[in-house]
Structures are given as C-alpha cells and as structure tokens.
Amino acid sequence: MIQQLVLPAAAAGTIAIGDDLRVNRMGYGAMRITGPGVWGPPPDKQEALATLRKALEIGVNLIDTADSYGPATSEKLIAEALYPYPADLVIATKGGWERPGPNQWTHNASPKHLFEALEGSLKRLRLERIDIYQLHAPDNVIPFEVSVEALARLRDQGKIRHIGLSNVTREHVERARKIVPIVSVQNRYSFADRESDFIVDYCEANGIAFFPWAPLGQARAAHEAVAQVAGQLRASSLQVALAWLLKRSKVIVPIPGTASVKHLEENIAAAALELPPAAFEKLSSAKPKYVSLRD
Numbered sequence: 583m584i585q586q587l588v589l590p591a592a593a594a595g596t597i598a599i600g601d602d603l604r605v606n607r608m609g610y611g612a613m614r615i616t617g618p619g620v621w622g623p624p625p626d627k628q629e630a631l632a633t634l635r636k637a638l639e640i641g642v643n644l645i646d647t648a649d650s651y652g653p654a655t656s657e658k659l660i661a662e663a664l665y666p667y668p669a670d671l672v673i674a675t676k677g678g679w680e681r682p683g684p685n686q687w688t689h690n691a692s693p694k695h696l697f698e699a700l701e702g703s704l705k706r707l708r709l710e711r712i713d714i715y716q717l718h719a720p721d722n723v724i725p726f727e728v729s730v731e732a733l734a735r736l737r738d739q740g741k742i743r744h745i746g747l748s749n750v751t752r753e754h755v756e757r758a759r760k761i762v763p764i765v766s767v768q769n770r771y772s773f774a775d776r777e778s779d780f781i782v783d784y785c786e787a788n789g790i791a792f793f794p795w796a797p798l799g800q801a802r803a804a805h806e807a808v809a810q811v812a813g814q815l816r817a818s819s820l821q822v823a824l825a826w827l828l829k830r831s832k833v834i835v836p837i838p839g840t841a842s843v844k845h846l847e848e849n850i851a852a853a854a855l856e857l858p859p860a861a862f863e864k865l866s867s868a869k870p871k872y873v874s875l876r877d
Contacts (some may be wrong), residue, residue: 589641593854600765608853609644611839619684635664648676657706674714691721694734716746734762768793807868824852
C-alpha cells in the first residue's frame, strides 16, 4: 500500500466550517504581507508573493485577510500570487474598519460601508462570492444588529457563503446567531492571553470555528513555561505556543502570519508538534503577566 503524504498544514487534522468547507487546522494570516503599520506595500513584494505560494505548497487551505490590511494591499497580493485558486482554498476576509493612516483604525460597520467594502474585496480577490466574510469589529455608533443584518442581506444575494465575527464578546455572537448562522469567531487569543477562554468553549459547544489572531501573542517573549517546554521538545517557543492552541480546542484554527517563507515553514510545522499531557497542563496553568499587543 502506498502511504499518502501528509502536508505540514494537514498534520493537525481538519475542521468543517459551516458543514461545507473543510480546511486543515493550520491556516495563514495575511496581515503581515503589508508595509509597516499594516500600511502600503510590503518591503519585499517578491518574498511576500513567495510566502503566499509556499503556504499552499505545504498544505494551507485557509487564508485570512481583510480589506483594511494595506488597505487593499493584502487582498491584491493574494490574487496576484494565487489566482486562479485551487478548488479547496478558502479565503476569509473582513470588513468594517477604515484606515486613515499607518497603525490607525477607525470603525465603520454601516450597511453602506459594508456593501462597498464587500464589493471591493470581491473585485480585488477576483471572486464572485466570499467563502467567509467577517465583521471586523462591532461599531461604537452603528447598532450591532444593523451591521449583521447587512451581512445577512449580502449572504441572501449570494455574495457571501458564510458569515463570521471578529473582536466580539459572547453576547455579540449570541445576538448575531438570532439573525443569521455564524460559522467563525476571530478574537485575540494565545497561550499568554486567554481573555477569550469562555468564548472558545462556547464556540466548541456550538460547532463554531475559532480563529485566534495574534496566535503567538506574548509567547514571543519566550515566557519561562513555554521556553522550558520548547527545550524539552526541541522546538521553538513559537511552535509550542501554536501547538498549545491546537490542543486547547478542536475548533481552533491558528492563523499565524508572516511575510517570510522561512518563518512560514517554521510556524506551519507546529501542526505536527504533539504536546505531552503534562506539558499542556503546565502551559494551561501558567498565568503570564499581561502585555498589550497594540503597544
């Protein structure tokens, strides 16, 4: 019998999103293929394009992006590098934020803006329908239900296959599910930042995928507990942090981002890293000091 080759991103298994999209449980976040401050083109465009292509070569079939990354830069590069897309590639994008400048983000989840944002994403990504379209964040001015209803209308029009939420509370998810099915939640979450613990549990109980943004989080500083486990397993601290996420819940799909082929391969290799139960418990019980990821 010929043994089938398991690509690196597939080593942690798969997850069905919305019952009809099956992806490997190690995705790729495309925010870092932009310039400094998530603004403008990347310093090395050819490396960014090569990173996107390498992601598919090693089994990544979920790419997460947003119209505000650049703005527009990330989506354009994805299309330039990967179009025409493989049949199994799922591209998740977002709308609901505007960008006045580098490192600046302003809310705009009005129906008018969401309609325009979606049309822009469709054009840049060269798609007729977005597989997963996420509300980037609740608006402080626009009622949350109004934003979700706008996305539901776009779904009814066939321009969105599935709807997801980002930067939300459990209450937001529950309110949105009264309007339209929600297939994914994307919040900041990592070994070192577990504020969304109870939201992860809610997603698992309800069959909702959870995409942790900043999945490496404060583990970049090689917190002592992570460094100890990494030394034992002969892995990097970042790989251990990603492996912890994969073991934390079966609905978690890490989406580490980078504009480097080398770093991409290192990150995706974490899908095959199995944490021993004792190591997982040690990391789960650690309480790192909070550090803002926006500083």
